[in-house]
Amino acid sequence: MHSRVLIANRGEIALRILRACKSLGIETVCVYSEIDRDAIYLRFADETICIGPAPSAQSYLDIPSIISAAEIADVEAIHPGYGFLAENAHFAQVCRDCKIDFIGPSPEVIAAMGDKITAKEMAKKAGVPLIPGSTGLVDTEEEALEVAREIGFPVIIKATAGGGGRGMRVAHNELSFVNAYAAARSEAEIAFKNSGVYVERYLETSRHVEVQIMADKHGNVVHLGERDCSIQRRHQKLIEEAPSTAVSPEMRKAMGESAVALAREVGYENAGTVEFLVDEKGNYYFIEMNTRIQVEHTVTEEITGLDLVCLQLEVAGGKPLPFTQDEVQLSGHAIEVRINAEDPDDGFKPRAGTIERLFAPGGRRVRWDSHIYAGYKIPPTYDSMIGKLIVWGEDREQAIEGMKRALDELIVEGVPTSASLHRRIMNNVHFRRGNITTSFIEDYFSG
Ligand code: ADP
Numbered sequence: 001m002h003s004r005v006l007i008a009n010r011g012e013i014a015l016r017i018l019r020a021c022k023s024l025g026i027e028t029v030c031v032y033s034e035i036d037r038d039a040i041y042l043r044f045a046d047e048t049i050c051i052g053p054a055p056s057a058q059s060y061l062d063i064p065s066i067i068s069a070a071e072i073a074d075v076e077a078i079h080p081g082y083g084f085l086a087e088n089a090h091f092a093q094v095c096r097d098c099k100i101d102f103i104g105p106s107p108e109v110i111a112a113m114g115d116k117i118t119a120k121e122m123a124k125k126a127g128v129p130l131i132p133g134s135t136g137l138v139d140t141e142e143e144a145l146e147v148a149r150e151i152g153f154p155v156i157i158k159a160t161a162g163g164g165g166r167g168m169r170v171a172h173n174e175l176s177f178v179n180a181y182a183a184a185r186s187e188a189e190i191a192f193k194n195s196g197v198y199v200e201r202y203l204e205t206s207r208h209v210e211v212q213i214m215a216d217k218h219g220n221v222v223h224l225g226e227r228d229c230s231i232q233r234r235h236q237k238l239i240e241e242a243p244s245t246a247v248s249p250e251m252r253k254a255m256g257e258s259a260v261a262l263a264r265e266v267g268y269e270n271a272g273t274v275e276f277l278v279d280e281k282g283n284y285y286f287i288e289m290n291t292r293i294q295v296e297h298t299v300t301e302e303i304t305g306l307d308l309v310c311l312q313l314e315v316a317g318g319k320p321l322p323f324t325q326d327e328v329q330l331s332g333h334a335i336e337v338r339i340n341a342e343d344p345d346d347g348f349k350p351r352a353g354t355i356e357r358l359f360a361p362g363g364r365r366v367r368w369d370s371h372i373y374a375g376y377k378i379p380p381t382y383d384s385m386i387g388k389l390i391v392w393g394e395d396r397e398q399a400i401e402g403m404k405r406a407l408d409e410l411i412v413e414g415v416p417t418s419a420s421l422h423r424r425i426m427n428n429v430h431f432r433r434g435n436i437t438t439s440f441i442e443d444y445f446s447g
Contacts, residue, residue: 001317002026002076002101007045008066009081012387013293015041015371017079020309029073031066033059035379041371047073054381060084063091070100077101077316079309083383086292087114087163103316105269105291112266113289117160117198123286126265128258131277131285133200144181145174147199154202157181159188159195165235166191170202205437206277208232209244209284211259212300213272214308216315221263222325223256224300224308230436231425233348238418238441239425240296241335242303245396245434246278255284262289271297271312277438295338295388298369302334302392332392333399337407337422339370339387341378341415348418350384353377356414361406365392378415386417396434400426421445 004027007017014030018041021028030045035054042048049069052059059065061084070078078100080086086104089111095102104110113119117136124130132151137160138144148155148171157180159167167188169180181197189195212224228244229237247255259274273290297308315321342348358374370387372378378386391406393399404426410419425431428444437443 001314001319004029004046004073004075004077005103005313006031006066006070006073006075006078007081008060008078009084009086010036010039010060010382012369012371012385013081013083013295014039015044016369017081017309018044020307020313021079023307024310024313026313029069029075031060031069033381035381038377039371040373040376049073054379056084056382063088063094066091067094067098067100071098075100077103079103079312080292082292082294087290089114101316103270103312105272106267109266109268110291113272113291115160116158116162116288117196119289120286122266123262123289126258126261128262128274128286129284131200131203131287134198136198137196138199141178141181144197144199145177148174148177151199151201153177154204155199156202157184157197157199159184159192159197161188161192161194161196163192165232167197168235203277203279203285204439206279207244207246207436208237208275208438209247209255209278210273210275210290210294211255212297212308213259213263213268213274214311214315214321215263215268215270215272216321217269217318218320220321220324221260221268222321222323222328223259224304224306224328225330226252226255227296227299228436229296230438231431231440232438233441235438237296237338239335239337239422240299241333241396241399242299243330243333244278245436246282248282251282251284258284258286262286270315271308295385296336298367298388298390299334299336302367302390303330303332304328305331332394333396334390334392335396335399335403336388336390337403338385338418339389339410339412339422340384340418341386341412342384342418343416344418344420345416348421350380351378351415352380353415355386355412357411358413359409359411360387361389361409363406365402366406367391372412386412389422397432400432 092107171177171180231239367390391402
């Protein structure tokens with residue numbers, strides 16, 4: 001096992017990794033940007049190093065700064081968290097060249113899965129069901145339109161380098177296709193410096209269901225059940241739950257086996273997520289693989305009783321997985337809501353500002369993963385997520401009731417948050433029935 005790890009991230013996930021390291025007796029080195037210098041969690045680290053000014057390009061995304069910090073602090077490994085450099089194959093390669101272990105899969109696997117077309121090709125090889133679509137990139141509008149006609153409208157045009165819901169456009173007919181194609185391409189070029197796009201059938205009433213996998217360095221790969229992340233806004237997740245109300249035990253087994261087959265096909269190591277869309281008939285189709293720990297890993301932890309970040313650290317350190325697939329037990333139901341500092345009255349625009357007062361919910365079966373405190377200044381520079389509220393119940397009904405109570409207890413003064421939206425969702429009759437699709441927010445909460 002590694003004895004000293006650098007955490008190349010900030011906010012709640014930096015704190016989450018710190019906690020896991022401490023529980024395993026691993027020394028921690030936290031890096032921070034100038035604007036994050038007052039972050040309270042820095043006090044819990046064994047060593048802290050400033051890596052540059054606020055803009056992430058000059059700090060959390062600055063590879064030379066982070067590698068220098070790792071060398072100065074003499075760490076054996078780097079945990080990238082999620083976001084920033086977590087899925088940057090070049091960074092993983094630089095770590096390898098500098099003989100620092102990157103806690104995640106190999107640079108080759110990150111690169112392959114980071115390119116959605118390559119990922120789809122690998123999934124096909126592994127026998128995982130795919131959404132009908134172009135077999136590769138579509139280079140011209142004519143070619144793209146031809147594919148769209150073949151598979152039938154509606155279609156979605158997606159950036160092969162896409163992420164965070166960007167570089168994606170839906171077209172319902174030929175007329176809107178031309179604009180959608182151009183918009184997806186230019187957004188992809190700006191966001192990812194790669195204008196490559198592909199076309200696939202747009203599944204209008206689908207759910208986003210993803211499977212957590214974990215793989216060690218000894219060829220053991222297991223899946224830890226699914227998470228339903230259908231409650232999204234602009235293709236970004238808002239609420240996640242496990243298990244999914246749309247997944248039967250047989251489907252869980254099939255989806256889990258598909259996810260494991262893909263992981264084996266690519267020689268996957270460490271934690272990963274295989275994302276699927278599930279249609280009304282219960283067919284599932286691969287969309288992409290995320291090669292990192294995810295924001296919503298907590299709900300899987302709550303229903304499996306496992307600590308996924310500890311497992312990441314253990315398998316990266318060379319330990320074999322301490323359990324087999326048959327030993328994975330799912331119990332009860334967990335829901336996570338993302339608390340963002342944003343203004344519901346102003347199109348959910350992110351809001352920086354000072355948290356004047358804070359009361360964090362608690363009690364049995366309630367988990368609050370957050371780095372904020374009263375007096376904390378939310379910087380305008382980074383993501384607007386300020387915390388995650390997770391509730392476990394013996395069943396879904398109990399988890400929802402628990403979440404309602406926890407949301408009522410959450411008091412954040414000084415900045416508006418998404419908590420008010422979550423309260424409304426918890427009371428929504430369709431949500432309560434488990435009748436959810438990726439257009440749930442659009443259908444019931446727009447405007
Ligand atoms: P990103 O990497 O940007 O997060 P994904 O490929 O994971 O993009 O897709 C994000 C979301 O976009 C999905 O959860 C789903 O809501 C929607 N989506 C993507 N592809 C399709 C599709 N073919 N049909 C319907 N919805 C889709």
